[in-house]
Amino acid sequence: MRSHTIVMAFCLALSVSLARAETCPNPAFAVNGLHLDTQGVDGTMARKAALEHATAEAFQIVTNRLLLTDQPAANQLTELTAEDFIDFVHISSETALAQRYIADIDICFDPVRMRDQFIQRNLSWSELFSSPILLLPVWQDPSGIRVWARNITWLDVWRDIGERDNQLLRLKTLSPDLALERRLPPEQIKDKQPDILALSAKAAGAQQLAVLYAGLDYTRSPPMLIMKAELFDADGVFLSEINAVEIEMNGRTNLPEAFDLFRQTFITTLSDTWQRANLYKVDDRADIHVELSVNSLEMWYRLRTLLAELPIVQSITVLRLTSRSGVLKLKLSGSVEALQMAVRSTGYRLQANGDVYQLTVNPG
Template sequence: MRPVRLSFLCAMLAGILIGPGALAAGNDEVFTVANYPVDAQAANAVTAKKQALADGQQAAFRSLLKRLVPVTDYDRLKRLSGLKASGFLEGVAVRSERNSSTRYIASLDFSFRPDSVRAVLQQEGIPFVEEQAREIIVVPVVRNADGTIDAGAAVRTWTESWKGLDLEHTLTPFGLQPVKSQIHPDTLKLAVDGGGGAERILASEYSSPYVVLAIADPDPAAKRLTVTLSGIDAVGSFTLRRSYRIFDGDTAYAMELAAVVGLGVLEGRWKARKVPPLAGSAYSPAYSSSSSGGGTQVSMRAQYQSLAEWSQMRRQLLNLPGVEDMRIEAESARGADLTLRYPGGASELASALYGHGLALENGTDRLILRSAY
């Protein structure tokens, strides 16, 4: 059975300070959750609209908190679960709306009072980021099964999935540009493989070093959509890959989800740069051995779903500045035990890895390394 249409995906991953624990320059822009979809049914149109507005503002408020707070501190948001969005709402603007006698559907902009949101987060000691990163360019691309670049309906759908996001108020604003004719399939292959040569080509063609390719590889036969984000954002160079299931042949649905997750990746990297994991967080590792001149030895178990994912994780570790003396002690189809040395030990390593899409967390008796997204 296919899951419910993505009318509230932004609430999942929107998934981004002043006083103690704060880190940011003030920016009221990020306290608006724009282009937010609402949909409600009731006995009549008036009641349906009232219900849609009430549910929508509460969901948008949750999205705002997840935008501002690092994912490593999402567990702290449980303290705010009883808050009513109406107490923080500044205004609502209608982008589009339609209704029947029993249903109301709209796209709305919810603006929340910045000072009130800041105050409650500070009061609860929850770190947050409101400083927006520098704007980058995102280039949606779809590759056909033979490796050629799609120029038809598929890339239009993929591009529209990104356009449907809140591009202006996100912590990581970006502009969308089409793939240029000078970008050839071999450039995309370089990007997917994590080759730096692709970044140089993109910087030249788009007149900016801050370009991220969003490469979608649909495989209807396997019912999978694989998406690779590769390029340079405000944090630095990165390549991340994730696969999504295609339900009932609905590739557009998978693309919508992938775009939401993609924005979450960009915001997550920025927040990890601005607010490293705090001591006491589930993401703040406790296990590490004593330090030596070559850095602190850190032992961990990597968990992954495929050997291809493990290969990517291993490459990310090896390419991380500061990692030395990495040794793989045991390896299987789903996990690997390894040790390495890193300046500052496990806590500093966790912060650095999260910016590259990897999470280092406390397990029962050892550190666990896995994909952060």
């Protein structure tokens, strides 16, 4: 069967779809789903310009994702040629016209070369994605408390957050759902009842959750807009307050702007906290000992593989193995707390027992 190549007087169109997709060895250095649509004096120049622009954009996304904020030396990275750090470019589809180039691509940068530049400039960075964090926005006004309603500005601000933010944070939301609303009443979410928060986290497969409250208080003069973000673990236990703001409703308050600013502050604060707790360590990486209770070699290999495949685990050394247990030494690229969250997402728990951590099945 002939391929569908159409030749016209002033236009040559060629559509290509690559069947084989490469996987970036470290997803923190990857930018996926870039859409290119560029015009030029001819198809070749359009393609060149499109790929150069996309590479520069992806390089900026990755450096912003990894590096701690407020590091002046990071500005020196703009002097580098982004193409020099590419591992590979995967083109999922492309169309080359006479004076236009359209494509969807993924770009993977080489971690070794990029780390070398960070080290040369004495920069601090993190490469570890967080375990899923559920966002539970709550809106309250005189008409009531809303969590699942649509077309409420405060709630809508958060629903597409995962699509808009290229952070190391893995953020999730629950889509409005009648069955969920019955199980998770807005009033009980607003009151932060631990069992309801735990049920919400379980429904989303999240290891932490943030209750994001905003409400209008007309009992005060002038009326106040109150916004607060609080972080909880998967059991609904309070961890910390991320941000809290009160704004006078004086007739000049722009609610969408206030909401967006609060959202940006929340993301920046939580992201910075995560990165600082999980900085990439060139030397002296954290080591911990983990004890596994096993009843067969098959179980031993399965649990060891489970730990080895976690992104935070850089290497594993076997210290002891008997017919009933084994002890591993794990070298980490982040905090023990991050490891515990990652382990919990696999259905297990990692709990301290003296100088050793024990891997047990998560009762939840």
